[in-house]
Amino acid sequence: RKEVEQDPGPFNVPEGATVAFNCTYSNSASQSFFWYRQDCRKEPKLLMSVYSSGNEDGRFTAQLNRASQYISLLIRDSKLSDSATYLCAVTGSGFGPGTRLSVLP
């Protein structure tokens, strides 16, 4: 079993849609959680850290559920520019395989 798993994707959604990604992890001792965005042939860049209480940054909302060992990312009112691969990262476990999002006009 992989330490970090993500929704397999790809997700193809129309502009303006709301889309949610999930990420599960196996190491219950993990303390820090992140969502990164990776554009094609580019390096990953931090999208947002995930805090225990959940956090929001504009159209993006991240949630952490320690009991069930998963984190989620919600994107509201999706834009064409949101098309990318979204990677979750969990300390002590590494990166998930990523979920690719394509926002269609």
Added chain:
Amino acid sequence: DTGVSQDPRHKITKRGQNVTFRCDPISEHNRLYWYRQTLGQGPEFLTYFQNEAQLEKSRLLSDRFSAERPKGSFSTLEIQRTEQGDSAMYLCASSLESGQGFQNEQFFGPGTRLTVL
């Protein structure tokens, strides 16, 4: 530019040759990571340094791979006797850690794309 830099950006080599990649982290960052990434996969952890000390090395890392960070600044990753399966993007990342359990975000370099013929 004060970001993470990597050199070279691309490397094509023949099977059996040795290659060496360099990473220059953000100057004040004390932690440096190496990852390998293939198409459709997330970054796969290889090793990391806290200052000049190599603290963890992936079980997946064969003895053909070696990394150094001699002065706690730049790092090199060497692959000896390259194989076609080594073809991948090699990513370096750095972070500033306070050592209090929680980890901070990692800043990635642009990567070195290795092709082994």
